[in-house]
Structure formats: structure tokens, C-alpha cells
Amino acid sequence: MKHNLTIALKSQSIAIERFLRVVRHRGFELHNLQLTMVNDQYHVEMSVDSDKPIYLLTTQLSKLIDVKDVIVNDKQHTAVAI
Amino acid sequence: MTGAELTIDLLAKHGVNEVFGYPGGAIMPIYDALYGAPVKHYLTRHEQGAGFAAVGFARSTGKLGVCFATSGPGATNLITALADAMMDSVPLLAITGQVPTAAIGSDAFQEVDVLGMSLSCTKHSYMVERAEDLAEILQEAMHLAQSGRPGPVLVDIPKDIQMAQVPFKPWLAADEYLPELDLAQVAIANQLLHDAKQPVAYIGGGVQAANAQNELMQFLTKTQMPAVSTLKALGSVMPQYEYDLGMLGMHGGQAANIAVQECDVLVCIGARFDDRVTGNLAKFAAKAKIIHLDIDAAEVGKRKSAQASLIADLKTSLPALDGVLTPTQWREHNKAMMLKHAWRYDYPGEKVFAPYLLNQLSQRMPQTGVVCCDVGQHQMWVAQHMKFNHPSNHLSSGGAGTMGFGLPAAIGAQVARPNDFVITVSGDGSIMMNIQELATIRRNNLPVKILILDNQRLGMVRQWQELFFDGRYSETNLSDNPDFVQLAGVFGIPGQTITKATEVDDAITALVNSEGPYILHACIDDKENVWPLVPPGAANDEMMTEKA
Numbered sequence: 001m002k003h004n005l006t007i008a009l010k011s012q013s014i015a016i017e018r019f020l021r022v023v024r025h026r027g028f029e030l031h032n033l034q035l036t037m038v039n040d041q042y043h044v045e046m047s048v049d050s051d052k053p054i055y056l057l058t059t060q061l062s063k064l065i066d067v068k069d070v071i072v073n074d075k076q077h078t079a080v081a082i
Numbered sequence: 083m084t085g086a087e088l089t090i091d092l093l094a095k096h097g098v099n100e101v102f103g104y105p106g107g108a109i110m111p112i113y114d115a116l117y118g119a120p121v122k123h124y125l126t127r128h129e130q131g132a133g134f135a136a137v138g139f140a141r142s143t144g145k146l147g148v149c150f151a152t153s154g155p156g157a158t159n160l161i162t163a164l165a166d167a168m169m170d171s172v173p174l175l176a177i178t179g180q181v182p183t184a185a186i187g188s189d190a191f192q193e194v195d196v197l198g199m200s201l202s203c204t205k206h207s208y209m210v211e212r213a214e215d216l217a218e219i220l221q222e223a224m225h226l227a228q229s230g231r232p233g234p235v236l237v238d239i240p241k242d243i244q245m246a247q248v249p250f251k252p253w254l255a256a257d258e259y260l261p262e263l264d265l266a267q268v269a270i271a272n273q274l275l276h277d278a279k280q281p282v283a284y285i286g287g288g289v290q291a292a293n294a295q296n297e298l299m300q301f302l303t304k305t306q307m308p309a310v311s312t313l314k315a316l317g318s319v320m321p322q323y324e325y326d327l328g329m330l331g332m333h334g335g336q337a338a339n340i341a342v343q344e345c346d347v348l349v350c351i352g353a354r355f356d357d358r359v360t361g362n363l364a365k366f367a368a369k370a371k372i373i374h375l376d377i378d379a380a381e382v383g384k385r386k387s388a389q390a391s392l393i394a395d396l397k398t399s400l401p402a403l404d405g406v407l408t409p410t411q412w413r414e415h416n417k418a419m420m421l422k423h424a425w426r427y428d429y430p431g432e433k434v435f436a437p438y439l440l441n442q443l444s445q446r447m448p449q450t451g452v453v454c455c456d457v458g459q460h461q462m463w464v465a466q467h468m469k470f471n472h473p474s475n476h477l478s479s480g481g482a483g484t485m486g487f488g489l490p491a492a493i494g495a496q497v498a499r500p501n502d503f504v505i506t507v508s509g510d511g512s513i514m515m516n517i518q519e520l521a522t523i524r525r526n527n528l529p530v531k532i533l534i535l536d537n538q539r540l541g542m543v544r545q546w547q548e549l550f551f552d553g554r555y556s557e558t559n560l561s562d563n564p565d566f567v568q569l570a571g572v573f574g575i576p577g578q579t580i581t582k583a584t585e586v587d588d589a590i591t592a593l594v595n596s597e598g599p600y601i602l603h604a605c606i607d608d609k610e611n612v613w614p615l616v617p618p619g620a621a622n623d624e625m626m627t628e629k630a
């Protein structure tokens with residue numbers, strides 16, 4: 001299933017590598033990625049696809065020290081901030 | 083103060099008095115700052131040895147373990163220890179030297195993108211880009227390694243920053259987000275506990291990480307709930323607890339595995355439903371409602387969904403559970419199962435029977451001693467046949483299963499606990515993976531004991547070849563290994579070889595009473611297998627046992 005996520009990240013390129021590694025390794029295919037620097041943070045809009053439930057990704061992403069915020073924007077989901 | 087001096091100074095200020103490492107070009111300023119510093123450095127003979135010594139130090143004390151390596155090959159040699167610490171949630175700080183900032187990205191001599199390599203094997207990692215950030219990064223790194231779910235943190239410091247004048251900036255712990263206990267979930271959990279007829283507590287490494295052995299024992303004492311442990315949890319449940327069913331999983335005891343398969347409520351306490359524990363996941367505890375206690379939200383529902391999830395420090399979540407007394411019938415049933423499936427040490431052969439030897443060693447070594455395992459059959463025999471009263475007394479590479487772990491981990495444990503009995507139980511395969519650390523034992527006169535269970539084989543692999551690969555013994559014969567007692571002798575370590583069952587008792591006496599380091603080389607049958615065994619794909623109650 002496809003999911004749209006909004007993520008706030010520390011504005012360091014290693015933070016991008018770190019979170020993208022997790023997306024791949026945990027079994028989510030990247031379909032779209034937009035990155036903007038806003039107020040000293042990276043603002044990321046991303047859509048991913050997987051058979052796995054999305055919480056398996058959001059809980060892993062939320063653990064990363066560089067990740068400040070993860071929001072799932074799916075219509076069927078109420079937005080959850082973790 | 084230079085960056086190098088600040089690094090050593092901060093370690094000392096945070097109570098790090100011992101570090102393990104290996105020098106080289108890109109970390110020379112830090113080694114220079116170590117010269118004459120109050121922090122004692124233990125030179126290992128390979129960076130992996132330094133990494134595992136730091137892991138042994140951390141796991142045997144609950145304190146931060148620290149290791150150093152130079153750039154390039156020094157840092158890559160640390161990676162296995164980082165991965166091991168990641169899998170087993172060990173608080174570890176790795177400091178690596180890096181080529182000077184101006185040379186980064188030029189394929190300079192001994193330049194490797196260590197930060198890039200660290201991503202999959204650390205909890206967090208840094209490369210220091212500006213001298214003024216160093217103080218803050220080091221303090222944050224030490225904090226992160228130990229907070230929440232502990233893990234390895236790497237700080238890569240370019241040589242110019244080690245040499246630059248740096249300011250000290252106090253860093254106030256902006257804590258990692260730690261969840262608060264959800265009272266609605268606690269209520270669901272307690273209702274499940276009240277309704278349970280056949281509950282089982284499934285204990286994991288989280289108990290040690292949270293330093294929550296007391297809270298665990300209070301819960302068990304009140305509930306009298308049968309308890310099963312993962313490899314990493316062994317020692318968390320006090321050995322005198324009446325309903326301690328021991329280890330579960332692939333080489334777990336039958337009583338433990340069957341109890342989990344039959345239970346109606348499984349209380350998972352700081353464990354993660356690892357595949358070596360669950361066997362066929364769909365068939366694992368299939369009738370049970372799950373109450374999952376963990377500080378890491380990502381573990382809850384990762385492999386098995388939970389009916390109640392208590393995401394918090396175990397020191398908070400365990401006392402929130404009601405102490406509902408477990409129904410007598412279920413308790414008695416499990417006790418009977420324990421008796422029925424008790425380990426047997428009557429062995430018909432004349433050869434040394436490893437389970438008997440280990441069981442005797444366990445009874446005769448000091449209770450405060452530390453056993454550091456390697457990986458293979460001998461590791462499973464230790465888990466099955468030795469008793470521990472604290473998880474910091476049983477160091478075994480769990481999640482990663484890294485051969486070569488035992489000897490350097492024992493060095494770290496002995497440095498951390500100089501007055502305790504420390505022994506590595508290794509195999510003839512594993513010991514050769516970090517054999518160079520015998521030199522570290524000798525240099526520091528560490529009284530580390532070494533027990534090699536020598537089956538002249540990569541026994542665990544050989545067992546699988548016998549059972550699942552038609553006896554095609556591909557590359558598992560080690561009968562041309564050197565004489566281990568002679569080898570240890572070259573490093574000034576005395577010891578003896580035994581080959582017969584009748585020699586075991588005296589050999590244990592000699593080992594336990596030896597003052598300095600000592601090696602006991604026990605030759606065992608090359609065909610001995612570890613039983614019981616849950617074969618791949620099977621449920622945990624479909625165990626293979628020794629053919630009569």
C-alpha cells in the first residue's frame with residue numbers, strides 16, 4: 001500500500017542517508033521524495049509503497065536521533081505524530 | 083586545550099577510566115593526549131579485540147564501554163564489534179581518527195567513509211566537522227549510548243580537529259524522547275493478567291539494560307508465574323526461583339518451549355520475538371494474548387502483535403502490572419514438566435561430556451564470576467547447563483552470534499571487574515578468531531581463564547550438515563589446529579589438556595584454583611550434538627531430541 005509521509009530532519013546530509021537507509025532496509029519502496037530546507041531543518045515529503053503496515057516504518061524512523069517529527073498523511077489514517 | 087586533550091578529559095570527567103584501542107596515524111594526537119593521562123588505555127592486538135573488550139567491559143558492569151581506532155582499516159576492523167553491540171543493545175562509544183578535514187573526499191591515505199559505514203551498525207554516529215562542536219558531540223554521544231535503549235555510538239574525529247584548540251561547551255542532556263506509560267494499556271494488561279489461566283513470562287535482555295532485575299523478581303515473586311528466558315536474559319531470573327524454566331527457543335529446554343506453546347497470556351518483558359526464539363512465528367504461542375513491555379516502541383508489533391503494549395522503562399512498567407497469583411494447576415504442571423525434561427548428566431562414554439563439565443564448573447566457580455562465551459555448540463551448552471544470578475555474569479553474543487567474541491569480551495570484563503573470576507568458554511573454531519588477544523592477557527597479567535571445548539570441528543555447522551545437508555561435511559574439519567596448551571604456553575599462560583571423563587573433576591579444581599591466567603583444553607567427541615533442537619521452519623514444540 002502507498003503512504004505519504006512528512007518528516008522533519010536535522011539539516012545534515014548524513015541525516016538524509018540515515019533515514020533513507022532505514023526506509024530501504026525495512027522494506028519500503030521509495031516512490032517520491034521532496035526535500036526542502038526550512039528554518040534550519042530539512043522538510044521531507046515522501047511517498048513509499050510496501051506490503052507492510054506503515055507503523056513498522058514510522059516507529060523505526062522516529063527512533064533516529066536526527067528525525068524530529070514523522071507524520072503519516074494518508075486519508076484513511078488520522079494523522080499520527082510519533 | 084586541543085581537541086585530543088579535550089576528548090580524554092571529557093572521558094575522565096564522565097567516569098571512563100579504562101579504554102581499549104589501537105593507534106595509528108589519524109588518531110595519533112589522541113594517543114599523545116593519553117600519554118600520562120589518568121585514563122588507562124589497554125592496547126589490544128586487533129581493533130576487533132578492542133571493540134569486543136569494550137563490549138565485555140560494558141556488559142559486565144552496565145557502564146559505558148569505550149574503544150579507539152585509527153582511520154581506514156582501524157575503523158573497519160571495529161565494525162563487527164559495533165554491529166554486535168547494536169544487535170545486543172550494548173552501551174558503547176567508538177572514537178575513530180579520520181584524515182584531516184581538508185583531505186576528506188580525496189581518497190587520502192587510510193581514508194574510509196566511516197560515517198557512511200556506521201549507519202547500519204550504530205544507534206547514532208557523528209563526524210566532527212568543526213572544532214567548536216567537539217565537546218558537545220562527545221557529551222551527547224556518551225549520553226545517547228546509555229540512554230533509552232542503549233547502543234553503540236561512533237564519533238569520527240578528523241586529525242586537524244584533534245590538534246586544533248577547542249572550546250569546552252557544557253552540554254545539557256536534551257533527553258532522547260522517552261515514552262510515558264499509557265495507563266489505558268496498563269489496564270488492558272492487568273485485565274489480561276486477571277483472566278489468565280496459563281500465563282508465562284518471557285524475559286529478554288531489556289531487564290539488564292533497564293537494570294530491572296529487582297522489579298522483575300518482585301513481579302515473579304508475587305505472581306509465581308513460570309518464566310522463560312532468552313539467551314541474553316539468562317541470569318535475570320534468580321536461579322532459586324521455583325518456576326524458572328530456563329532458556330526457550332531453538333536450543334531451549336523442552337519445558338520452556340512447551341510452556342510458551344501452551345500459554346494463554348505471554349508477558350514479554352524486554353524481548354523482541356527474535357527468530358531464534360520463536361521458531362515458526364505463526365505457530366509461536368499461537369493461543370496466547372501478548373502483553374509487551376519494552377522501551378523501544380519499534381519492537382512492539384514488529385514480529386508479533388500485542389494486545390497490550392507498555393512502552394516505557396521496565397523500572398516503571400513492571401511495577402504497574404498487578405501481582406495476580408498464577409493458578410496452582412498451571413504452576414504445578416510446569417514444575418512437573420521441568421522434572422520430566424530435566425537435563426541429564428549421566429553419560430555412557432569415556433570421553434569428556436561437555437554439558438557435565440560445564441554444569442560442574444558452574445557449581446564450583448564463584449557465583450560472582452563472569453562467563454564469556456564464544457559462538458557455536460559450546461555457547462548453547464553454557465546457556466543450558468550453567469546457572470547465573472545476574473545477566474552481567476553471562477556474556478554471550480546473542481543477536482549477532484559473533485565468533486571471536488569470547489576472549490576479548492573476557493579481557494574487558496576482567497579489566498572492569500579485576501577481583502572477579504572471569505572465564506571464556508570457547509570452541510576450537512572461535513578461539514582462533516581473536517587468538518592474538520592472548521598477548522593482551524599476558525601484557526596486563528590478567529587472570530582470565532580459558533576453557534576450550536575442542537571437538538576438532540566447527541561443531542554447530544557440522545551438526546547442521548549432519549542433520550540437514552546429508553552429512554556432507556564441507557569445510558568444518560579443524561583437526562589440524564595447533565596444540566592449544568602449547569600455543570597458550572608461548573604467551574606465558576599455563577594449562578592442561580584433558581581427554582577423559584575421569585579427568586574432569588581435577589581439571590576443574592586446577593582451573594578454579596589457578597591464580598593467574600589458565601587454559602583448560604578439553605577434547606570432546608567430534609560427533610556430539612546440541613539437543614534439543616527446533617529445526618528450521620518448525621514450531622517450538624516440534625523439537626528434535628537425541629536418538630536413543
Ligand SMILES: Cc1ncc(C[n+]2csc(CCOP(=O)(O)OP(=O)(O)O)c2C)c(N)n1
Nearest residue numbers: 458459460483485509510511512540541542
Ligand atoms: C564470525 C563468524 N563466522 C561464522 C559464523 C558461523 N558459525 C556459527 S557457529 C560456527 C562453528 C563454531 O565452531 P567452534 O567455535 O569450534 O564451536 P563449536 O560449535 O564446535 O562448539 C560457525 C562457523 C559465526 N557465527 N561467526
Ligand SMILES: [Mg+2]
Nearest residue numbers: 509510539541
Ligand atoms: Mg568446535
